[in-house]
Amino acid sequence: MPGFELFGLEEKQEVADVMDNGFTFRYNFDHVRNDRWKTREMEALLCKKMSAKHAHLVSSGTAALQTAMAAAGIGAGDEVIVPPFTFVASIEAVFMAGAVPVFAEIDHTLCLSAASIEAVITPKTKAINLVHMCGSMAKMDEIISVCNKHNLLILEDACQAIGGSYRGQALGTIGDVGCYSFDSVKTITCGEGGAVITNNDAIYKHAHMFSDHGHDHVGSDRGAEDHPMMGLNFRISEMNSALGLAQLRKLDNIIDIQRKNKKIIKDAMAEIPEITFRDIPDPAGDSAGFLTFFMPSEARTVEINNKLAEHGVDGCFYWYINKWHYLKNWQHIKQLKSSAALPITLIEDKPDYTQVLVPQSDAIMSCTISMLIKLSWTEDEITQRIENIKRAFA
Numbered sequence: 001m002p003g004f005e006l007f008g009l010e011e012k013q014e015v016a017d018v019m020d021n022g023f024t025f026r027y028n029f030d031h032v033r034n035d036r037w038k039t040r041e042m043e044a045l046l047c048k049k050m051s052a053k054h055a056h057l058v059s060s061g062t063a064a065l066q067t068a069m070a071a072a073g074i075g076a077g078d079e080v081i082v083p084p085f086t087f088v089a090s091i092e093a094v095f096m097a098g099a100v101p102v103f104a105e106i107d108h109t110l111c112l113s114a115a116s117i118e119a120v121i122t123p124k125t126k127a128i129n130l131v132h133m134c135g136s137m138a139k140m141d142e143i144i145s146v147c148n149k150h151n152l153l154i155l156e157d158a159c160q161a162i163g164g165s166y167r168g169q170a171l172g173t174i175g176d177v178g179c180y181s182f183d184s185v186k187t188i189t190c191g192e193g194g195a196v197i198t199n200n201d202a203i204y205k206h207a208h209m210f211s212d213h214g215h216d217h218v219g220s221d222r223g224a225e226d227h228p229m230m231g232l233n234f235r236i237s238e239m240n241s242a243l244g245l246a247q248l249r250k251l252d253n254i255i256d257i258q259r260k261n262k263k264i265i266k267d268a269m270a271e272i273p274e275i276t277f278r279d280i281p282d283p284a285g286d287s288a289g290f291l292t293f294f295m296p297s298e299a300r301t302v303e304i305n306n307k308l309a310e311h312g313v314d315g316c317f318y319w320y321i322n323k324w325h326y327l328k329n330w331q332h333i334k335q336l337k338s339s340a341a342l343p344i345t346l347i348e349d350k351p352d353y354t355q356v357l358v359p360q361s362d363a364i365m366s367c368t369i370s371m372l373i374k375l376s377w378t379e380d381e382i383t384q385r386i387e388n389i390k391r392a393f394a
């Protein structure tokens, strides 16, 4: 990670092909596009690579989450169980759908735990937003069994975990609907972009309509199309899809490099007695975008985080104090800050987000450090990195 490290002629040629021969809009304009359909092509390749029935590209991972929820019928007043450790988009999208985020706890997978999901289910719970954080997966078997028992939809936010799998099934395709992000710093990038992926025909149909003003996309005359429902514009452009297409062709290679680089560093760090590693339910399916480890105490984690920086070990994240990825520091979310009244303000028994406690997650996250695994490292750089890490721990 990230895919932009491998930008080359392939990406340039795909984008130039849109400008030279194709057209910028993903639909219609058959007479000017010389049969260039980059978005369709990337969607088909995503389906093939992920063994999924449908993939629909949109303008961002956030748009994919919002589209997935609308398409799966998650809306006003529905409760959606969410993790306290994620990128804020996974929570924002729930609020913007008019639904109610309900926080549960993560376990040492750094993803929601089945027991904590079950503990916060109410008659209003409609779905879980299961985020596969930092490249690896939740304990899918246990979670699927709880969700089936309580008839909950599973939305998989695999924005950070594309290329990962659980027992051979691609992350994002195991639940009812999944989302990927192709923003500039993700495993593969469209510049900006995202995808909704599903095996469910009805969800797919709603997704392509919702993300394009409810257009049914039947026929070749946009003006004559029907609108079975309302939607918004979350369309991706052909330039973004062209870039993403070239990147998607590199995905297998990207995952191979990540796994190789991660293994070398993880093997070396395994010799440090005070470290334990993140729980990975299916190690063979780890996308290996991050190496995440736990320290024995919060004080030692703070110390090591500083020492890693002092010794030039870049790309380390102590999420517990970071303002983007952990509930503790999301003051704007806890206080429901927005420029206009949110739908949730009309819900009388809404949670008081300033009072939400996640002690189990705090205990884990206060001792967690993640290290970004880069694609561009040379063998020498990896050797040097390991030396620097050992010095930081000395």
Ligand SMILES: *Cc1c(COP(=O)(O)O)cnc(C)c1O
Binding pocket: 060, 061, 062, 063, 086, 087, 089, 090, 131, 157, 159, 160, 181, 182, 183, 193, 194
């Ligand atoms: C990046 C990310 C998103 C949002 O994706 P964008 O394309 O940046 O909108 C959502 N969820 C998670 C877990 C992410 O890492």
